[in-house]
Amino acid sequence: MKQILSIQSSVTLGFVGNRVAAPVLTAMGHHPLAVDTIALAAHPGYGSRRGGVPANDAFTDILGALSLFDALGGIDFVITGYLGTAHQACSIRETLNSWRGQVSGGVYILDPVLGDSDKLYVEPQIADSLQAELLPLADIITPNRFELGFLAGSDITDLDTAIDAGQTLMTMHPRLVAVIATGISREAGESGDIGELLIARNDAPLWLPASDGGPISPKNIPGGGDLMTAIMTGNLACGMDLVQAAGNASQMTQRIIANSQGTRDLALIEQLHLLGKR
Numbered sequence: 001m002k003q004i005l006s007i008q009s010s011v012t013l014g015f016v017g018n019r020v021a022a023p024v025l026t027a028m029g030h031h032p033l034a035v036d037t038i039a040l041a042a043h044p045g046y047g048s049r050r051g052g053v054p055a056n057d058a059f060t061d062i063l064g065a066l067s068l069f070d071a072l073g074g075i076d077f078v079i080t081g082y083l084g085t086a087h088q089a090c091s092i093r094e095t096l097n098s099w100r101g102q103v104s105g106g107v108y109i110l111d112p113v114l115g116d117s118d119k120l121y122v123e124p125q126i127a128d129s130l131q132a133e134l135l136p137l138a139d140i141i142t143p144n145r146f147e148l149g150f151l152a153g154s155d156i157t158d159l160d161t162a163i164d165a166g167q168t169l170m171t172m173h174p175r176l177v178a179v180i181a182t183g184i185s186r187e188a189g190e191s192g193d194i195g196e197l198l199i200a201r202n203d204a205p206l207w208l209p210a211s212d213g214g215p216i217s218p219k220n221i222p223g224g225g226d227l228m229t230a231i232m233t234g235n236l237a238c239g240m241d242l243v244q245a246a247g248n249a250s251q252m253t254q255r256i257i258a259n260s261q262g263t264r265d266l267a268l269i270e271q272l273h274l275l276g277k278r
Helices: 018-027 056-068 086-102 124-137 145-152 159-172 224-237 242-258 269-274
Strands: 003-013 031-042 075-080 107-110 178-185 194-200 206-208
Touching (some): 018 031, 018 269, 031 056, 075 224, 086 124, 145 159, 159 194, 178 242
Parallel strands (some): 003 031
Antiparallel strands (some): 178 194, 194 206
């Protein structure tokens, strides 16, 4: 069992952010420590926003308490996802630096939740703060196609442009050892042949199909990226290498998505048994 700090959004209805990470990591035999960046009644796909972001002081106090209670030394992995304010990135950076001082082999996985469908859905200040404060500290990032292009300053149209963007990010950020990009088309304009791509430092890029020999389903459900990141982190915590962890996470995520009715919410609780203890 590993302790995994997950700093993400939370909802009462549906499954995104920590509402995905906590049950998934628990089902995989790990101990999630959840800190919420925002608390909403439901994700925006429900059509109305109810809830809000914690005060900056309260958010910083919660993270600071991890040091106060001498908890950082027991954390093996950190995941960050959606941020509610630009200030949160600064507080997370301070926590990460304190954690790094105590845990030499810890792994930080950044899911840069910034936007989709060729546009930002967070404030520009949040995107700027994430790039300045968190991206340089990340060991692994899990962007979607838009986020990969945004962070690398390039247009992602196919496999080659995605590989170039991932390699550019690893050149810009020496700590970064892998980019796992989701929603990547093999060829420009081929919307039916979309998959995930593992770009690792010093290794050849690897296409990650959802099933043996098949592309990822085009079905898109909120929380799918959060699910993939959580499963992959849980796999790494179970001792899988990066290729095994990412490949299995890709396939399990798409299986859960395919078995979910409609496109509003993941059918997560009904399928946690598929993850089991690795």
